[in-house]
Amino acid sequence: MLTAQRLPRDFQLFIVAVVLAAAVLLWLFTQVIRWQAWPELLLFVVLIAVTSMFPIPNPRAGYVTSTTTLMYVLLSVQQPISAVLVAGSAYAxxxxxxxGWVPWxxxxxxxxxGISVGLAALVFxxxxxxxxxxxxxxxxVPLALASIVHQASNNFFVTFFFGKLRQTPWFRTWLIEFKDSLSSNLLTIPSAALLAILYxxxxxxxxxxxxxxxxxxxxAIQLYLQQRQIYKRAIDSLVLAIDANFPQGAGHSRRVADLAAALAMKMRLPDPDVEAIELGGLLHDVGMIGLDELFDSAMLFDSPAIEKIRQHVLMGAEVAGELPRRDVSEIVMYHHxxxxxxxxxxxxxGAKIPVGARIVAVAEAFESMTAGGLPYTGRLSASEAMEAVxxxxxxxxxxxxxxxFFELNTENKVTSEKRERQPMIQDAGNKLDG
Known part of the structure; x- marks a missing residue:
């Protein structure tokens, strides 16, 4: 768990700035709040607090709650400054x-x-x-546009914080997170509008x-999140099939994925790109399923066999293309x-090769040389393999x-026997909540 003491000073200042901004807004406009309507404000506080007390872990990262609809009702029936007060206090x-109580x-x-909902209320x-x-x-229409402002603002605060903390580009992550949540949030508009009318x-x-x-x-939320898990289980099954075809290289796909993801993070790529590269590393050899007989040493110099082996990237890309992310398919296709x-x-x-494919190429080469995963390859030491790279x-x-890659080795993350990093696609994460 992150603590304020462990956060870099710049990010501590960012946290303080956001909290102070909300506090200053409330102090400047407190006289505008309709305090005589305190029973209504209290009702919103109780309902939003209760619904946010039961978060559902998101397999991708963070948590999902059922507060969105209430936030949209709040911003449509209360003043913007009241929305800041109610949403902020209730969500906290x-x-x-x-x-758990972690003050910062x-x-x-x-x-x-509070700022996100208040800004959306102002737009409304x-x-x-x-x-x-x-x-x-x-x-x-105003409620739909206000909801977009709310989601954009909320996602900005979260992705900007983590992007700067991890020194990774935050904009692409923000864009993907915003895009992923947009349709589900817009679907809540009719029910929010109905509740506002009844209110x-x-x-x-x-x-x-x-x-x-x-x-x-x-x-419904759990059902939606379970759909994401279906993809993970499908990938796990494919990886098992790859390992079953190549028992000499059992675990090869996971090791390539781990190293490729570590390289991507070292290069400070956005989280969505790191996730795609990890998936590409897991599935890079999926097109090899059923081709194990071609790796007999007697067939290695047979041109038809070599050509057939080279087709594995096309077959693998077709399989990976069933995933909802095109970039994974491109990594599988172009990693050779x-x-x-x-x-x-x-x-x-050069740069015409997708960066994910270039990263997986290095990870696979090093892993293959050090593991000796195929019957016709010898096993090199880590230093020998690094020199070959x-x-x-x-x-x-x-x-x-x-x-x-060499900087990772200097940090002892390439040749280390135990890698501390957990697979991104399995983490629930400890992200701030949107």
Missing amino acids: IGHATSR RTFFNGAQM RLLGGSPQAPGVTSLL VFVHPATLLLYLVSLPAQRW ENYDGSGYPRGLR RMQSGQAFDPQIVEA
């Missing part, structure tokens, strides 16, 4: 209750959520949104109806391309990736 209470994390989460008002005149242009025209207590739907919402253009299947050169820099391998 729920966060601290469910995940609790205050930061509450502050960034500027667009002329009002549940008192329900309609497409007066409620649904205004019937009674604020109608918000309690939301609690009735909470079990069904949690079930050489930096000087002498590789296969397309003879790509160095000799191919600029020819088979990207010089920048080779440089990062």
Whole structure:
């Protein structure tokens, strides 16, 4: 667990700045808050806090809660500054209750959520949104656009923090996270609009109806997250099949994936790219399934056999293409391309080869040389294999990736017998919550 004492000074300042920004907003505009409506504000606080107390671990990273709909009702029926107060305090209470009291994390989460919801509420008002005149242009459209602002702001705070903390580009991660959550958030707009109308025209207590739907919402969220796990199980099955075809190299795919992911992190690539590279490392040899008989030493100099073996990248890319990420398929297809253009299947050169494929190429070469995973290869020591990689820099391998590879070795992350890093695709993570 991260503590404020372990965070770099720049990030401590970032946390303080966000918390102070929320506090200053509340101090400057506290007189605008309709304190006489405290029962309604308290109702929102209780409901948002309760729903955020039951987070569902996200296999990809962080947690998922059922607070989104309530946030959208809040921003549509309350003033922006009231939304800052209610969303921030309620989310902080729920966060601290469910995940433990860590002051800097609790205050930061509450502050960034309050600012995000308050900003969205301001956009809703500027667009002329009002549940008192329900309609497409007066409620649904402003609420939809406000929800986009909320999600963009919330994702920004989280990805910016972790991007700077890990010294990785945050913008691409923000873009992917925003894109992934956009459709599911927009689907909550009709129910949020209906609750807002009931709140205004019937009674604020109608918000309690939301609690009735909470079990069904949690079930729907869990079902959605389970779909992601299906891909992981499919990948695990494919990796087992690869290892079964090549018992001499059992575990080869996982070792390549670990080293490739470590290289990607060393090069400070965004988290989504690291995840794709890890998946590409796991599946790089999936096209080899069923070709094990071609590795008999007597057939190694047989041109038809060699050509058939080279086809494994195309077959593997077709299998990987069933995953919802195109970049994984490209890594599998091009991981045998050489930096000087002498590789296969397309003879790509330099930067035209996807960076993930260039990284997996280095990881696979080193792992194959040190493991001796195939019957016709000898096993090299780590130093011998590293020298072989160095000799191919600029020819088979990207010089920048080779440089990062040697820096990893200097940090004892290449040849270490025990790698501390856990596979990204299996982690729930300890991310701040969106």
